[in-house]
Each structure stands twice: as structure tokens, then as C-alpha cells.
Amino acid sequence: MVSSSNRLVFGVSILLFLCLAIFPWFGLPVYFVSLLFTVFMFVTLATSWNLIGGYAGYLSFGHVAFFGIGAYTTALMMKGLHLSPFWTILSSIPAGFVAMLIAMIVGYPCLRLRGPYFAVVTLCFAFVVDLGIKNLDILGGPEGLWLKSPDLPIETIRAILFEAMLVTMMLSIMLAYWTSRSKFGAGLRAIKEDEEVAQTMAINAPRLKIQAFALSAFFPGMAGGIYAYYLTYIHTDIVFDMMISILIVLMALFGGGGTVMGPVIGAVLLTLINEGLSTFVKAEFARIIYGCLFIGVIIFLPNGIMEFFKKEHRVESGISLAENGGNRSAA
Amino acid sequence: MLKGTNITKRFGGLVALSEVDFEVQRKEIVGLIGPNGSGKTTLFNVISGLFKPESGQITFEGAPINGLPPHKIARMGIGRTFQIVRPLMDLSLIQNVAIAVMYGRQDINTLQPALERASELLKFTSLNDKAHILPGQLALEDRKRLEVARALASKPEIILLDEVFAGLNQKEIEGAIELTFRIRDEFGVTVFMIEHVMKAIMGTCSRVMALHNGIKIADGDPESVANDPKVIRAYLGAGYAGR
Numbered sequence: 023m024v025s026s027s028n029r030l031v032f033g034v035s036i037l038l039f040l041c042l043a044i045f046p047w048f049g050l051p052v053y054f055v056s057l058l059f060t061v062f063m064f065v066t067l068a069t070s071w072n073l074i075g076g077y078a079g080y081l082s083f084g085h086v087a088f089f090g091i092g093a094y095t096t097a098l099m100m101k102g103l104h105l106s107p108f109w110t111i112l113s114s115i116p117a118g119f120v121a122m123l124i125a126m127i128v129g130y131p132c133l134r135l136r137g138p139y140f141a142v143v144t145l146c147f148a149f150v151v152d153l154g155i156k157n158l159d160i161l162g163g164p165e166g167l168w169l170k171s172p173d174l175p176i177e178t179i180r181a182i183l184f185e186a187m188l189v190t191m192m193l194s195i196m197l198a199y200w201t202s203r204s205k206f207g208a209g210l211r212a213i214k215e216d217e218e219v220a221q222t223m224a225i226n227a228p229r230l231k232i233q234a235f236a237l238s239a240f241f242p243g244m245a246g247g248i249y250a251y252y253l254t255y256i257h258t259d260i261v262f263d264m265m266i267s268i269l270i271v272l273m274a275l276f277g278g279g280g281t282v283m284g285p286v287i288g289a290v291l292l293t294l295i296n297e298g299l300s301t302f303v304k305a306e307f308a309r310i311i312y313g314c315l316f317i318g319v320i321i322f323l324p325n326g327i328m329e330f331f332k333k334e335h336r337v338e339s340g341i342s343l344a345e346n347g348g349n350r351s352a353a
Numbered sequence: 354m355l356k357g358t359n360i361t362k363r364f365g366g367l368v369a370l371s372e373v374d375f376e377v378q379r380k381e382i383v384g385l386i387g388p389n390g391s392g393k394t395t396l397f398n399v400i401s402g403l404f405k406p407e408s409g410q411i412t413f414e415g416a417p418i419n420g421l422p423p424h425k426i427a428r429m430g431i432g433r434t435f436q437i438v439r440p441l442m443d444l445s446l447i448q449n450v451a452i453a454v455m456y457g458r459q460d461i462n463t464l465q466p467a468l469e470r471a472s473e474l475l476k477f478t479s480l481n482d483k484a485h486i487l488p489g490q491l492a493l494e495d496r497k498r499l500e501v502a503r504a505l506a507s508k509p510e511i512i513l514l515d516e517v518f519a520g521l522n523q524k525e526i527e528g529a530i531e532l533t534f535r536i537r538d539e540f541g542v543t544v545f546m547i548e549h550v551m552k553a554i555m556g557t558c559s560r561v562m563a564l565h566n567g568i569k570i571a572d573g574d575p576e577s578v579a580n581d582p583k584v585i586r587a588y589l590g591a592g593y594a595g596r
Binding site: 205220 | 428442453455467506
């Protein structure tokens with residue numbers, strides 16, 4: 023039964039992936055391609071963040087740093103190595119690894135802190151990287167970096183980047199799916215619940231947390247690399263924008279932390295709602311509606327939108343629950 | 354198999370454990386008693402690596418373990434339960450146990466076999482019909498059984514039981530005594546238990562140690578420790594010691 027439902031999920035995912043993949047080649051306005059590109063980007067960011075924030079319960083408010091580091095790494099490689107457009111896309115992969123390496127170095131001391139202390143320290147980390155790059159002239163400093171765009175029509179470039187971001191997103195979701203049913207994910211869940219108990223269950227919590235943090239930085243680094251190429255101009259105020267950090271956390275928790283689909287749903291919904299509001303509603307009302315939406319979800323679905331589906335699901339397993347209640351009163 | 358010499362643990366100016374020696378032999382059931390605040394749980398925390406002792410040496414099967422992180426000590430085969438039960442609240446009983454199975458010492462690394470093993474352990478602790486509910490819905494007795502199942506899931510050589518009997522009624526204590534024997538006999542696990550319930554101590558332990566203000570004041574068979582004037586003085590005050 024499990025394997026057949028697995029196969030169904032797998033099949034639907036492949037189909038969806040193909041539908042999305044052919045989307046930019048129909049000559050639709052670039053706007054839609056760009057919108058979907060943004061959606062994919064935030065799905066990647068929120069899904070990756072979920073590893074450390076949702077599963078392990080360590081709320082990182084500095085994830086934009088990995089995104090920005092990825093963007094700058096790609097930009098530097100592009101400029102320094104005079105890469106052709108094709109290689110530029112692939113250079114987002116080493117950008118992911120750079121982000122991962124930095125996550126390991128930063129995570130080693132930071133992950134000893136818990137709760138709000140960890141959140142604050144990661145927030146500061148993002149500020150430090152931002153300020154550091156602003157003051158380094160080889161990285162463009164306060165002027166930012168201009169990247170040379172290849173001699174291709176804008177539609178083609180956007181379409182290529184669209185595909186690159188789509189693949190990155192799919193890979194990050196696959197990682198999340200694997201995590202959700204692996205020993206690794208189970209260990210992270212135990213850490214989230216009670217780290218001391220997890221350790222007495224022979225879980226190597228320090229190592230697992232660093233692994234989760236490093237993995238959660240990899241795809242944001244890649245996404246940053248692709249985004250750099252998409253913008254062709256990068257500046258610390260854009261790629262280290264604190265709003266991105268906050269949005270990542272909100273999206274993941276809005277959808278449901280610690281679930282595979284939660285961050286995906288959260289990122290898709292919030293990006294689309296945000297876009298819709300800024301298109302159809304006056305700016306000042308848009309913010310109010312956006313804010314009310316958050317308050318509503320936090321009050322009624324504190325564990326995210328996924329909770330709604332879980333509640334449906336619990337009715338199914340409710341039979342065994344009722345049986346247990348009966349047994350206890352009988353005993 | 355588990356031996357401690359000269360263990361001292363201080364919290365600031367408070368000496369929680371003062372030069373405590375202990376030894377547990379394989380397949381023994383050893384009790385650890387003492388009034389509140391005498392350092393019993395502190396000793397367990399030191400053994401399981403949650404606290405680092407200021408001085409002293411703990412060896413397990415001859416290998417020194419003091420200073421190792423808790424997960425390494427657990428990995429070597431020292432399991433424990435917590436006095437104030439600490440289940441992973443958002444995970445069902447079977448998930449609680451299955452995670453411990455996967456990270457334990459029995460080479461089960463994937464979810465499905467771990468769930469099967471967890472289900473056997475829940476059966477052993479008579480929790481199998483509650484496998485899929487959350488620990489929050491359990492009564493205290495069952496939560497304590499869950500602690501035991503989770504500790505056994507790592508396949509330990511020795512298990513440290515921290516007041517598994519406290520707060521249970523007479524009938525439940527009978528059940529817990531039986532469970533303690535079955536832990537030793539069916540799993541071959543040595544038991545080192547903190548207990549206040551004298552009925553449980555007398556019913557299970559082959560040897561009892563008593564702590565008072567961080568100092569070991571008695572060590573011997575349950576009968577003689579229970580009648581030791583020093584132990585009685587520690588619990589009831591000097592006036593009762595001479596009787």
C-alpha cells in the first residue's frame with residue numbers, strides 16, 4: 023500500500039515537473055515566467071530552511087546570508103573566470119558548496135545556542151556578512167557588481183534560468199522528502215522535541231545539527247547563484263535583504279514546519295498572494311490584508327496550513343484512538 | 354561492569370556528590386535510595402554524561418566513560434529513563450521508540466524494520482494497543498513504561514531507571530516489579546534503579562546503596578540497608594535511629 027501511494031506521488035511529481043518545464047517555451051509574457059521563477063526560488067529557500075528550522079527546531083533568521091553568499095560566489099566566478107553562459111549556470115553548484123562550507127563554520131559555534139539565542143545570532147551573522155561585503159571593494163563594495171549578460175534574447179535567458187531554478191527546487195524537495203523518511207530526519211525530530219533526551223537515545227546531536235544546517239544552506243546558495251545571473255546586477259541590499267530571511271521563515275511556518283509539503287505550499291501561496299495584492303489592491307491595503315492573513319493562520323492553524331490536512335487525516339486513524347480509549351476504561 | 358570511584362560533583366558551592374564509589378555487576382538489580390536532594394539523579398546524570406563530574410573516574414566494562422558526550426555513552430550500552438518522564442510529545446509512541454531503535458546498537462537504520470522492532474518493544478511493555486497515539490494522551494503509568502521501552506530500544510547492556518515506580522498505585526507497582534525482572538531476564542540487561550518505594554526495592558533488588566547529602570552511607574543487601582541506623586537517621590531524623 024505504501025509503495026503504491028509512493029508511486030502515485032512520484033508520478034504526479036514527474037508530470038508536474040514536465041508541465042512546469044515546458045511552460046516558458048510557449049511565448050507567454052516574460053512576466054509569468056518571472057513570477058514562477060520567484061515562486062520556485064522561495065520554495066527552494068523555504069524547503070531548505072525547513073531542514074534546520076522545521077525539523078530540528080533551530081529557527082535560523084540568517085538564511086538570506088547563504089542566498090547572498092551564493093549570489094556573490096557565482097558573480098565572482100563569472101567575472102574572474104570569464105565564464106560562458108552555460109558554465110555560469112553550473113557555477114551555481116560550487117556556490118552552493120561555498121554556502122554549505124560557511125554554514126558548517128558558522129554552525130559549529132552557533133548551534134550550541136538554543137531557542138531565541140540561536141535566532142538572534144543567525145540574524146547577526148547575516149548582518150555581518152552584509153556589512154563585510156559592503157566594505158570590500160573587490161566585491162564591488164557599496165556599488166554592487168554588474169554582470170555581463172550573454173548575447174541572447176531576454177526570453178531565452180529567462181527561460182534557461184527558469185529551468186535551472188526549477189531543477190534546483192525539485193532537488194531541494196527531493197532532499198526534504200528523503201529527510202522526512204530517513205533516520206536523519208527522525209533524529210532531527212528527536213532533537214527538536216528534547217535535545218537531552220535525544221542524546222541519551224544515542225543521537226549525536228551536535229553532528230546532526232551541523233549536517234542539517236549545512237544541507238539547509240546548500241540549495242539557498244545555489245538559488246542565490248542563479249538569482250545573481252537573473253538580475254545581472256547584484257548589490258548587498260538586494261541579495262542580503264533581511265525581508266528575504268523573514269519571508270523564508272514565515273513561508274515555512276505558514277505552510278507547516280517539519281513537513282515536506284508545508285514550506286512548498288507556504289512559499290507558493292505567500293508569493294502568489296503577495297503578487298496578487300500588489301497588482302490588484304492599493305499598496306497600503308495590501309499590507310493590511312497580508313498581515314491579517316498571517317494573524318488568522320497563526321491563531322487558527324498555529325502549526326501551519328498542513329495542520330488542516332493532518333486533521334483530516336487524523337479522522338482516519340481516529341478509529342484506533344477510540345479503541346484505545348475504550349480499552350483503558352475497560353481495564 | 355559499571356564502576357565509579359571517588360566521584361565528586363559540585364554546583365557552585367553545593368556539593369551534590371562527594372567522593373561516591375559504586376559498582377554494579379552484570380545481571381544485578383541494584384537499588385539506589387536516599388532522601389530528596391541526596392544526589393541520586395545527579396549520579397545518574399553524571400553516569401549518562403549529562404553532567405561532567407569535577408573529579409573521579411567512571412568505567413564501563415573497564416573503559417573510562419567520564420567526560421564522554423551523552424550520545425557516546427548511550428552508544429556504549431548505557432540506557433536510562435528520566436524521573437520526570439520526557440517523551441517526545443509530538444511523536445507517537447511507536448515513533449518515539451523507533452527513533453531510539455534506529456540510533457541504537459542493533460544495526461537497524463531504516464524506518465520500516467525500526468517500526469517493527471519498536472512494535473515488539475511496545476508489546477513487551479504492554480503498550481502495543483496505544484502505539485499510534487501521542488504520549489500526551491497516556492496516563493503516568495504508561496508514560497513510565499514508554500520511557501522503559503525507549504531506553505530498551507537502544508539495546509543497552511545496563512539500564513538506569515530513575516523512579517519508575519513513583520506515583521504508581523499498589524497494583525501498578527506489582528506490574529512494574531514484574532517488568533523490572535523481565536527487563537533483566539528477557540533482555541539480559543543489568544538494572545540500576547533509583548527508588549523511593551520500599552516495596553519495590555525489597556521486591557527486586559539484590560543490593561541497595563543509600564546516599565545522603567551526596568555521601569554514600571550504606572551499601573549492602575536490602576534488609577540490612579533498610580535497618581541501618583544511618584539510613585533511618587537520614588530519612589526520619591536521629592530520634593528514630595535507635596529503635
